Amino acid sequence: MSSEQERARRVVPFRAKVVEPIHLLPREERSRRIERAGLCLFALKGDDVYVDLLTDSGTGSLSTNQLAAMMTGDESYAGSRSFDKMADRFREITGLPFVIPSHQGRGAERVLNSVLVRPHSIVPGNSHFDTTKAHIELAGGRCVDCTIEAGKDSATVHPFKGNVDVPKLQKTIEEVGARNVAYVLITITCNSGGGQPVSMANIREVSTLCRARGVPVFFDAARFAENAWFIREREAGYGNKPVREIVREMFSYVDGCTMSSKKDAIVPMGGLIAVRDQGLFDALKTPTILFEGFYTYGGMSGMMMEALAQGLDDVMQEDYLRHRIGQIAQLGAGLRAAGVPIVEPVGGHAVFVDGRRFYPHVPEDQFPAQLLCVELYKEGGVRTVEVGANLIGRDPDTGENIRPALDLCRLAVPRRAYFQEHLDYVVDVVATVFEGQRDRTRGLAFEHEAAGIRHFSSTFRYL
Ligand code: F0G
Numbered sequence: 080m081s082s083e084q085e086r087a088r089r090v091v092p093f094r095a096k097v098v099e100p101i102h103l104l105p106r107e108e109r110s111r112r113i114e115r116a117g118l119c120l121f122a123l124k125g126d127d128v129y130v131d132l133l134t135d136s137g138t139g140s141l142s143t144n145q146l147a148a149m150m151t152g153d154e155s156y157a158g159s160r161s162f163d164k165m166a167d168r169f170r171e172i173t174g175l176p177f178v179i180p181s182h183q184g185r186g187a188e189r190v191l192n193s194v195l196v197r198p199h200s201i202v203p204g205n206s207h208f209d210t211t212k213a214h215i216e217l218a219g220g221r222c223v224d225c226t227i228e229a230g231k232d233s234a235t236v237h238p239f240k241g242n243v244d245v246p247k248l249q250k251t252i253e254e255v256g257a258r259n260v261a262y263v264l265i266t267i268t269c270n271s272g273g274g275q276p277v278s279m280a281n282i283r284e285v286s287t288l289c290r291a292r293g294v295p296v297f298f299d300a301a302r303f304a305e306n307a308w309f310i311r312e313r314e315a316g317y318g319n320k321p322v323r324e325i326v327r328e329m330f331s332y333v334d335g336c337t338m339s340s341k342k343d344a345i346v347p348m349g350g351l352i353a354v355r356d357q358g359l360f361d362a363l364k365t366p367t368i369l370f371e372g373f374y375t376y377g378g379m380s381g382m383m384m385e386a387l388a389q390g391l392d393d394v395m396q397e398d399y400l401r402h403r404i405g406q407i408a409q410l411g412a413g414l415r416a417a418g419v420p421i422v423e424p425v426g427g428h429a430v431f432v433d434g435r436r437f438y439p440h441v442p443e444d445q446f447p448a449q450l451l452c453v454e455l456y457k458e459g460g461v462r463t464v465e466v467g468a469n470l471i472g473r474d475p476d477t478g479e480n481i482r483p484a485l486d487l488c489r490l491a492v493p494r495r496a497y498f499q500e501h502l503d504y505v506v507d508v509v510a511t512v513f514e515g516q517r518d519r520t521r522g523l524a525f526e527h528e529a530a531g532i533r534h535f536s537s538t539f540r541y542l
Contacts, residue, residue: 459505
């Protein structure tokens with residue numbers, strides 16, 4: 080028997096009303112399909128997969144309230160009522176007055192960076208996401224990673240491993256001069272670092288440092304609500320604060336944000352930019368029209384903007400966040416109990432398995448994390464994604480392979496989509512591969528290394 084409090088923690092604040100059939104293919108068929116895909120998880124068909132943990136992006140289940148709102152979507156090309164609803168909701172939540180929709184997060188990144196980044200300017204931050212980094216580079220800028228040291232080690236336990244190393248940031252700004260810093264980007268939660276949160280104190284410190292030097296600060300806000308939940312759970316002084324208040328305070332320290340709405344806003348497609356400054360807002364309009372669409376839809380349908388407005392509300396419900404973060408924590412606990420080396424503490428949207436520690440005898444340049452992704456699919460039809468040596472790519476200046484601090488296999492959990500049974504099954508699959516393959520000494524090599532962003536289409540062969 081458990082206490083009432085413990086039981087309350089296990090409450091699942093939704094139930095299924097519509098379901099989507101999924102199937103597990105036989106083992107030989109899985110092997111055939113992954114070989115045919117060139118050991119590239121992105122080349123599998125959705126129907127090849129049983130439990131799809133490739134991403135938490137655009138894969139969440141819609142709520143009945145979202146579906147109901149979608150029926151009222153206004154598809155006016157300009158001045159859509161649904162845009163107003165979405166922009167009002169975002170304004171109310173964040174306090175950022177000017178909102179521009181985009182078709183997804185990277186659309187927002189392209190528009191913002193085309194205005195803010197000049198050739199040779201830099202954008203320091205905490206482990207930029209790959210599309211973000213690529214858009215900054217496309218605009219002629221360079222990223223400087225200023226994540227704290229603890230965030231680069233999978234075994235170090237720290238409550239806010241997404242934090243920015245403030246002395247390093249200060250040194251970086253001083254070295255290049257504030258006017259060569261386009262802006263500072265804080266990714267909440269920090270996806271590339273393992274879904275790790277950033278503390279309120281850290282956000283405040285970065286903001287103070289930058290405001291004194293006239294450097295704008297932006298959020299990459301894809302998982303803002305999950306970050307707020309961690310602040311509430313882990314940071315002194317926030318334990319009794321409503322999530323809404325925490326979110327509002329977080330955004331009070333920044334000049335704007337880009338957001339992929341496919342994560343915490345729980346829509347299949349969408350993104351946005353929000354800014355505090357009218358002049359910047361005006362400057363963003365033309366690139367938005369060119370790249371995304373008129374600035375009251377930016378590539379989104381009225382229906383999706385309705386769903387987004389409601390999704391923002393759904394995601395800040397505390398019973399939702401308790402369940403969401405709890406589900407990931409439980410997946411992490413299952414893997415930890417099986418001895419699987421995971422990034423600690425477990426992040427907000429995913430559990431990350433440390434490929435180098437999983438396969439200690441596979442050389443680092445033989446893509447141990449990619450190998451693990453392949454083996455998990457073969458073992459149980461579970462699709463995951465490598466966030467490591469393949470993803471990080473080559474240095475744009477030297478062409479050398481970058482060796483990332485961590486070589487990870489990410490198990491990202493879609494929102495409101497899978498049951499505990501699915502996740503128990505996943506633990507079993509990972510544990511089986513771990514038991515059976517720990518002594519493996521050989522990994523993978525590129526069969527074909529795709530040019531540019533190589534993560535999505537490079538193929539591999541077994542060594
Ligand atoms: N920023 C972060 C932190 C992200 O995680 C993503 C996407 C983006 C920006 C780009 O947004 O996909 O809407 O264009 N992350 C997905 C993932 C793809 O699987 O982590 P997008």
